[in-house]
Amino acid sequence: MECIKEREDEFSKLDALTGDGDHGTAIVAAFSAAVKSSEKGTEYKTMLNDMGFAVMMETSGSTSTLLGAFFLGMSDATSGVNLDAAGVKALFSGGLANVRKQTKADVGDKTMMDALIPAVQAMEACSSDDIDELLSTAAAAAQKGAEATVDMVAKFGRARNYGERSKGFMDSGAASWSAMFAAFAE
Ligand SMILES: [Mg+2]
DSSP states (O other), X not given: OHHHHTTHHHHHHHHHHHSOSOHHHHHHHHHHHHHHHHTTOOOHHHHHHHHHHHHHHHOOSHHHHHHHHHHHHHHXXXXXXXXXXXXXXXXXXXXXXXXXXXXXXXXXXXXTHHHXXXXXXXXXXXXXXXXXXXXXXXXXXXXXXXXXXXXXXOOSTGGGGGGGGGOSSOOHHHHHHHHHHHHHHO
């Protein structure tokens, strides 16, 4: 949460370049709802489910829909016991699968998917049984994916109207999702 909060202005400024400049506020609000819900102390299948619904009920907009879908997909993918390396991979794969139901955006479209998809794929491809290593592998891939959006032309959302002018800076959603993966690794 801290890692997201401290970069709120940066995410909004990136969003303002081709959008309405609300991404920092939106992601902080969505995360605050999730974190507040996660403090109820339930086991993590229920916790992730509650987090997903809290995000969707308490905040609105695409940021909230996608983050909420991510947590709900994670919850669906787990039995709630034995969170080993395979279980962590299943969590994140389930999260991504559910986000894919909400957006057709793929790698190369200059959206948060440019951080999320490579992160989950890198995790799936990682043979380590060490959860810390899985999470740091995912964080590195998310960061690399977010950096790659700098040279992309936006194909989704309001930003797509900017065409070539959407080049030259990172997508705000890819930036915030890579910050989230960095936080998971930490
Ligand atoms: Mg916006």
